[in-house]
Amino acid sequence: MDAVNPGILSKEESLSLRYGDDSIPAAGPWNDHLSVLLSHRSVRGYRTDAPPAGTLETLIAAAQSAATSSNLQTWSVITVTDPDKKAALAKLANNQKHIEQCPLFLCWLADLSRNQRLGEQEDVTLETMPYFETFLVAAIDAALAAQNAVTAAEAIGLSTVYIGAMRNNPIEAGQILGLPPGAVVVFGLCVGYPAPGVTNEVKPRLPQDAIVYHNTYGNPNEAQLRKAYDAKMAAFSQRHEMSQDTWTKRVIGRMGKIPAMSGRDKLVSILNAMGFPLK
Numbered sequence: 001m002d003a004v005n006p007g008i009l010s011k012e013e014s015l016s017l018r019y020g021d022d023s024i025p026a027a028g029p030w031n032d033h034l035s036v037l038l039s040h041r042s043v044r045g046y047r048t049d050a051p052p053a054g055t056l057e058t059l060i061a062a063a064q065s066a067a068t069s070s071n072l073q074t075w076s077v078i079t080v081t082d083p084d085k086k087a088a089l090a091k092l093a094n095n096q097k098h099i100e101q102c103p104l105f106l107c108w109l110a111d112l113s114r115n116q117r118l119g120e121q122e123d124v125t126l127e128t129m130p131y132f133e134t135f136l137v138a139a140i141d142a143a144l145a146a147q148n149a150v151t152a153a154e155a156i157g158l159s160t161v162y163i164g165a166m167r168n169n170p171i172e173a174g175q176i177l178g179l180p181p182g183a184v185v186v187f188g189l190c191v192g193y194p195a196p197g198v199t200n201e202v203k204p205r206l207p208q209d210a211i212v213y214h215n216t217y218g219n220p221n222e223a224q225l226r227k228a229y230d231a232k233m234a235a236f237s238q239r240h241e242m243s244q245d246t247w248t249k250r251v252i253g254r255m256g257k258i259p260a261m262s263g264r265d266k267l268v269s270i271l272n273a274m275g276f277p278l279k
């Protein structure tokens with residue numbers, strides 16, 4: 001048991017950490033697996049020691065057990081342990097130090113290239129390849145697979161953080177990793193044991209009433225629910241010395257101005273150049 005992985009909590013404790021005591025949903029059936037799921041938190045400081053032999057294979061088996069659209073399996077993953085490559089990838093991602101620290105950095109790909117090669121080997125044109133829908137399927141597949149790996153990692157005492165900043169510069173990332181046309185890193189994932197002193201806590205989420213609608217979209221109390229959540233996030237931010245203290249400020253900071261996209265505003269033309277016409 002440590003600050004990041006406090007062991008298996010009860011249902012009540014798990015829900016309280018996730019939502020705050022005033023918004024605990026009336027959750028029903030429960031087991032330890034759910035407590036692990038609810039205790040997720042991103043970790044941004046790692047020990048450099050590698051996890052035990054076979055850990056990667058365990059995580060990938062979990063990832064491959066995720067559902068995949070039509071069993072097309074249009075994702076791949078590249079494990080990056082080479083310090084030079086990790087440093088180069090970190091540089092592309094605003095120098096996020098945890099990329100270099102973590103013993104295992106996983107680059108998750110939306111990968112249509114394997115099935116494209118299948119078509120070429122079988123002398124068949126796969127007409128659906130250039131469509132946006134096909135890219136979306138690959139990106140969704142990659143995300144579902146990665147999240148299964150995250151859950152598996154947390155279940156065996158490891159921590160993770162996704163790195164969406166890998167999309168700041170997908171062409172360079174692709175060059176570093178030797179990607180063929182039709183493959184792109186959709187995000188990275190740091191995996192490892194938290195460094196001593198890393199005391200992340202579960203980050204509260206919006207109350208269920210703000211995101212679950214019954215039969216018809218919407219909740220007339222949305223603005224009040226947001227204000228109440230802002231107060232929780234302000235308290236969380238204060239404990240973690242984060243600058244944008246409320247959720248409202250965070251959303252505006254991240255979505256208000258184009259420079260916050262860190263180059264991702266050009267993603268469509270970049271994807272076009274990488275072999276995704278997105279028709």
Ligand SMILES: Cc1cc2nc3c(=O)[nH]c(=O)nc-3n(C[C@H](O)[C@H](O)[C@H](O)COP(=O)(O)O)c2cc1C
Binds near residue numbers: 041043162164
């Ligand atoms: C697709 C994706 C990309 C992300 N990219 C980054 C990133 O580049 N750097 C980072 O520090 N955290 C990144 N995160 C982590 C989120 O900031 C984090 O999940 C969110 O703040 C909620 O916190 P929690 O994971 O601790 O619950 C990313 C998360 C997702 C799902």
